[in-house]
Amino acid sequence: MVRKINIESKIVDMMVMYNMFYIMSSKFVTLTRRSFMNQSFEEKSVWVQMVGVLATFLSYTWVSFRMMGEGIWTLSAYLPMFGIAVAMLIAILVVGHIVIAAMHPEEAGVRDERDRWIDWKAGSRSSFVVGTGVLGALAGLFAGWHPVWIAHILLHTLFIAELAKLGFQLFYYRRGI
Amino acid sequence: MARSDKPRLVIHNQIRTLRFTNGEMTQQELARQVGVTRQTIIAIEQGKYSPSLEVAFLIAHVFEQPIDAVFQAEL
Numbered sequence: 001m002v003r004k005i006n007i008e009s010k011i012v013d014m015m016v017m018y019n020m021f022y023i024m025s026s027k028f029v030t031l032t033r034r035s036f037m038n039q040s041f042e043e044k045s046v047w048v049q050m051v052g053v054l055a056t057f058l059s060y061t062w063v064s065f066r067m068m069g070e071g072i073w074t075l076s077a078y079l080p081m082f083g084i085a086v087a088m089l090i091a092i093l094v095v096g097h098i099v100i101a102a103m104h105p106e107e108a109g110v111r112d113e114r115d116r117w118i119d120w121k122a123g124s125r126s127s128f129v130v131g132t133g134v135l136g137a138l139a140g141l142f143a144g145w146h147p148v149w150i151a152h153i154l155l156h157t158l159f160i161a162e163l164a165k166l167g168f169q170l171f172y173y174r175r176g177i
Numbered sequence: 178m179a180r181s182d183k184p185r186l187v188i189h190n191q192i193r194t195l196r197f198t199n200g201e202m203t204q205q206e207l208a209r210q211v212g213v214t215r216q217t218i219i220a221i222e223q224g225k226y227s228p229s230l231e232v233a234f235l236i237a238h239v240f241e242q243p244i245d246a247v248f249q250a251e252l
Binding site for chain 1: 219
């Protein structure tokens, strides 16, 4: 009898937790969807680019660092990986932009002065990343680092600079400019 | 003039009020007439974005008001 009550109370607890989780998650999804639907096409486009660049950056970094760990120090061995990363990025960007354009076809491709101003300001703020990366690669070159390292510093500089620019854009879209 | 000495200008606007007194004009309709996105009108109304002079004059023109009846600056 006691055992039966315990099982029943656990089932009730689980149902309460499930309901709480369901309510919280559905509220989160509703708020996120509402916020996303209220964004301009350009802001949605920045989100798509952020997802694409981040996914490409993380997967390329993961694979290339593993390759370096396995002792592959020929630059040409990384070229197919780079090609796949670029193709992956293009695919994510194309599919992502088709999806956001389908949500509001009338807003697709519309870009006004606020979008241009945010684009310019974010680019200006993130330009230091490129400078720092190039200087780092040059320093590595003079220090006699392996060309694979130099190439990866330059490549990662481009990825990180783009991520910084997209991050600044989202910041200015949310906070205001 | 040093950067810290630069006067801070706060710009207010009456766009929301003017929309309602002009036949409850929607943000989308104002955006269409001015040639910007609806989100830019929202950002201007919320004080998150100060428009260019061109857009500011266009907004005033839509409401048939002088520009200082739409935008006010406070030092």
